[in-house]
Amino acid sequence: MTTVQQPPWVPLLVPDMPSPQELLPWLERMHAARHYSNFGPLVQELESALAQRFVLGSEQLTTVANATQGLELVLQALDLQPGSRILLPAFTFVATATAVVRIGHQPVLADVNAQTWMLTPDIARSVCEHMRIDAVIPVATFGMPHDMRAWQQFERDTGLPVVIDAAAAYGSQWLQGVEGTLIFSLHTTKSLPAGEGGLVVSTRPGLAAKVRQLSNFGINLDPDADAPVGTLAGLGSNAKMSEYHAAIGLASLQKWEHHAHKRKALQADLIHEIDQASGHCMTWQTQGAGGPLMAPTVLCARLPNALARAAVEQACQQARIMTRRWYQPLLQHIDVLQQRCVSLDTPNAEALAQTLLGLPFFLSITAEQRQRVCSAVASTA
Known part of the structure; x- marks a missing residue:
C-alpha cells in the first residue's frame, strides 16, 4: 500500500x-x-x-x-x-x-x-x-x-x-x-x-x-x-x-529599507493574487490619515461573514496552510480580563473579530506556497 x-x-x-x-x-x-x-x-x-x-x-x-x-x-x-x-x-x-x-x-x-x-x-x-x-x-x-x-x-x-x-x-x-x-x-x-x-x-x-x-x-x-x-x-x-x-x-x-520595500511589494502582490482567486470577496485594512503602511508584517483579510471565514479556514487546513484569527476573542470576552475592564459598545470590533483571518506572509514565501494559498481561497469562492 x-x-x-x-x-x-x-x-x-x-x-x-x-x-x-x-x-x-x-x-x-x-x-x-x-x-x-x-x-x-x-x-x-x-x-x-x-x-x-x-x-x-x-x-x-x-x-x-x-x-x-x-x-x-x-x-x-x-x-x-x-x-x-x-x-x-x-x-x-x-x-x-x-x-x-x-x-x-x-x-x-x-x-x-x-x-x-x-x-x-x-x-x-x-x-x-x-x-x-x-x-x-x-x-x-x-x-x-x-x-x-x-x-x-x-x-x-x-x-x-x-x-x-x-x-x-x-x-x-x-x-x-x-x-x-x-x-x-x-x-x-x-x-x-x-x-x-x-x-x-x-x-x-x-x-x-x-x-x-x-x-x-x-x-x-x-x-x-x-x-x-x-x-x-x-x-x-x-x-x-x-x-x-x-x-x-x-x-x-x-538592511531595513531594502526589506521594508520587499515587504510592501509582497503584500501588494499577495493582495492582488488573493483578490483574483477569491473573486474580490475579501476586503483589506484601509489607510488612515496617518499615512501608508511602509513595512507590513502580517496579511489580514476580511471575509464577508463568519461562515465565509470558516470556509476559508477549513480549505486552508485541508491544504496544510496555517491561518490565525486576529484578534479573537476580543479583550472583553477573555475570562481573566472581563472583571477588570469596562467594556463599551463595540459593534465594529465585534464584526472584525468574526470576519478577519490572518494568512501566510513572510519574505521567503515561495511561488508554490503562494499558489497553494490562492487555490485554497479559490475553492471557497
Missing part, C-alpha cells in the same frame, strides 16, 4: 532575522568590549541611530527589554492615580490590556473605525463626553500608523496623555513633526527585529529618561539628579535591552 506524502505546512509567519554571518561583526565588538548589558556601547549605538531617524535628542528615546514592559513603564512614569481609567481599543493584542492591569489601572475598551480598524480621536472624544478617562492608548493596528497631529490636538483639547502602542509600526509610525509618545516592539516577528526588545520614543519632557531609570530597577544614574548616583530613586524593574539584542537590532537596521 502506497502512502501519500503530505506537503509541508505553509507557515503563517517566518521571522526575518539577520544571519549568523551578518551578526558576527557586532558580536565580536560586544565580546571585545566585554560589555553584555547595562546600557552597553551597542545599545547606545542603536539608540543613537534610531534617534537620528526620529530627528530627536537621545534623551527622548530609550530601548527596553520588550514593548510590553515599555508600555508598563511608560504608564508608571506618567504618575497617574492608582485605578485610573485607560481608554484602549477592544480590538488589539492582549498585552495592551494586561500592561494596564498590571500597573494598577483599569482598561476601558472602546470601538474601532470599521475601515482602518483603529481607535480614532473622534471615537475617544465621544467616550470622554460620557465618562471619565485618564489616559488613552491607541494601537497602530497591524502596523498602520496614526495621525499624530490629530492625537496631539486631542491631548491639547482634553489634557489627557496619549500613548501610541505602535508595536508593529516601526518605519510607518513617526511623530510627523509633532509631540507624542510611541512604543515599538523589536520582537522577532516585527519589521525591525532584535529577537526581543522595545523602543520608547517621547517628546514629553523627562518621560524617556524616567522610563530608562525604571528599566534599571529605578536606580538613579544621573549625576545631575537630586538623588545620589546608585541610589534607588523609584520602584522599577529589570527591563534593559541586552547587548546581544542590540547587536541583532543593529544588523537588522542596516
Whole structure:
C-alpha cells in the first residue's frame, strides 16, 4: 500500500532575522568590549541611530527589554492615580490590556473605525463626553500608523496623555513633526527585529529618561539628579535591552529599507493574487490619515461573514496552510480580563473579530506556497 506524502505546512509567519554571518561583526565588538548589558556601547549605538531617524535628542528615546514592559513603564512614569481609567481599543493584542492591569489601572475598551480598524480621536472624544478617562492608548493596528497631529490636538483639547502602542509600526509610525509618545516592539516577528526588545520614543519632557531609570530597577544614574548616583530613586524593574539584542537590532537596521520595500511589494502582490482567486470577496485594512503602511508584517483579510471565514479556514487546513484569527476573542470576552475592564459598545470590533483571518506572509514565501494559498481561497469562492 502506497502512502501519500503530505506537503509541508505553509507557515503563517517566518521571522526575518539577520544571519549568523551578518551578526558576527557586532558580536565580536560586544565580546571585545566585554560589555553584555547595562546600557552597553551597542545599545547606545542603536539608540543613537534610531534617534537620528526620529530627528530627536537621545534623551527622548530609550530601548527596553520588550514593548510590553515599555508600555508598563511608560504608564508608571506618567504618575497617574492608582485605578485610573485607560481608554484602549477592544480590538488589539492582549498585552495592551494586561500592561494596564498590571500597573494598577483599569482598561476601558472602546470601538474601532470599521475601515482602518483603529481607535480614532473622534471615537475617544465621544467616550470622554460620557465618562471619565485618564489616559488613552491607541494601537497602530497591524502596523498602520496614526495621525499624530490629530492625537496631539486631542491631548491639547482634553489634557489627557496619549500613548501610541505602535508595536508593529516601526518605519510607518513617526511623530510627523509633532509631540507624542510611541512604543515599538523589536520582537522577532516585527519589521525591525532584535529577537526581543522595545523602543520608547517621547517628546514629553523627562518621560524617556524616567522610563530608562525604571528599566534599571529605578536606580538613579544621573549625576545631575537630586538623588545620589546608585541610589534607588523609584520602584522599577529589570527591563534593559541586552547587548546581544542590540547587536541583532543593529544588523537588522542596516538592511531595513531594502526589506521594508520587499515587504510592501509582497503584500501588494499577495493582495492582488488573493483578490483574483477569491473573486474580490475579501476586503483589506484601509489607510488612515496617518499615512501608508511602509513595512507590513502580517496579511489580514476580511471575509464577508463568519461562515465565509470558516470556509476559508477549513480549505486552508485541508491544504496544510496555517491561518490565525486576529484578534479573537476580543479583550472583553477573555475570562481573566472581563472583571477588570469596562467594556463599551463595540459593534465594529465585534464584526472584525468574526470576519478577519490572518494568512501566510513572510519574505521567503515561495511561488508554490503562494499558489497553494490562492487555490485554497479559490475553492471557497
